Amino acid sequence: DIHLTQSPSSLPAFIGDRVSITCRAGQDINRFVNWYQHKPGTAPKLLIYSASTLQSGVPSRFSGSGSGTEFTLTISSLQPEDVATYYCQQSYTALLTFGGGTQVEI
Amino acid sequence: QVQLQESGPGLVEPSQTLSLTCTVSGGSISSGTYFWSWIRQPAGQGLEWIGRVYKSGGTNYNPSLASRVSLSVESSKNQFSLQLRSVTAADTAIYYCARHVVAAGLDYFDSWGQGALVTVSS
Numbered sequence: 001d002i003h004l005t006q007s008p009s010s011l012p013a014f015i016g017d018r019v020s021i022t023c024r025a026g027q028d029i030n031r032f033v034n035w036y037q038h039k040p041g042t043a044p045k046l047l048i049y050s051a052s053t054l055q056s057g058v059p060s061r062f063s064g065s066g067s068g069t070e071f072t073l074t075i076s077s078l079q080p081e082d083v084a085t086y087y088c089q090q091s092y093t094a095l096l097t098f099g100g101g102t103q104v105e106i
Numbered sequence: 107q108v109q110l111q112e113s114g115p116g117l118v119e120p121s122q123t124l125s126l127t128c129t130v131s132g133g134s135i136s137s138g139t140y141f142w143s144w145i146r147q148p149a150g151q152g153l154e155w156i157g158r159v160y161k162s163g164g165t166n167y168n169p170s171l172a173s174r175v176s177l178s179v180e181s182s183k184n185q186f187s188l189q190l191r192s193v194t195a196a197d198t199a200i201y202y203c204a205r206h207v208v209a210a211g212l213d214y215f216d217s218w219g220q221g222a223l224v225t226v227s228s
Contacts, residue, residue: 032213034213034214034215036215041220041221042220043110043202043217043218043219043220043221044202044204044215044218045218046214046215046216046217049212049214049216050211050212050214055216087152087153089153089214089215091213091214094166095155095168095169096155096213097155098152098153098154098155099152100152101152101153
């Protein structure tokens with residue numbers, strides 16, 4: 001299994017802050033990383049795929065970067081509706097795995 | 107826009123079989139080159155991919171669950187289903203169904219259901 005480690009696990013921030021979440025892989029996974037936003041009781045939402053491609057309809061304040069073993073999800077200006085848990089996920093191997101999640105709170 | 111909705115019993119007795127169905131609306135389960143996946147999240151834990159099924163019925167499973175899992179698709183009802191046998195308390199989780207895009211170097215879940223809580227208890 002490819003293990004994904006997200007940091008931090010909890011991220012308190014203020015409205016308007018630039019926030020970044022890191023996802024580290026246990027081995028080189030090229031750019032096969034996706035990012036999801038999850039609010040309790042709702043369907044998880046795809047934000048970024050292939051490390052840096054913004055999913056259609058997702059606000060441009062979200063961006064992704066990285067390759068190899070280190071990846072970053074950045075929110076350029078945090079909004080109230082961005083309070084959620086964020087997960088990275090790798091699709092480099094047939095056994096798909098997720099990071100442990102980062103809870104963003106205001 | 108495609109939407110997915112999980113349904114099934116919320117309570118399953120230990121050693122029995124957990125059965126869930128995902129109904130797809132806003133698009134045909136038989137169109138395109140999508141896979142259809144199940145993912146679960148035990149309380150306080152991370153997300154675990156269970157497996158995926160293609161419109162043809164072909165499947166791929168997480169090795170950790172493969173001996174107990176069966177996925178199937180029923181195109182006429184635009185549904186796909188999960189069966190997990192011999193469940194224990196460790197299988198208590200929120201179960202999500204998702205559409206899985208796999209094409210030309212792309213591989214991601216682009217639509218998810220809201221999730222169904224299944225508790226394993228007597």
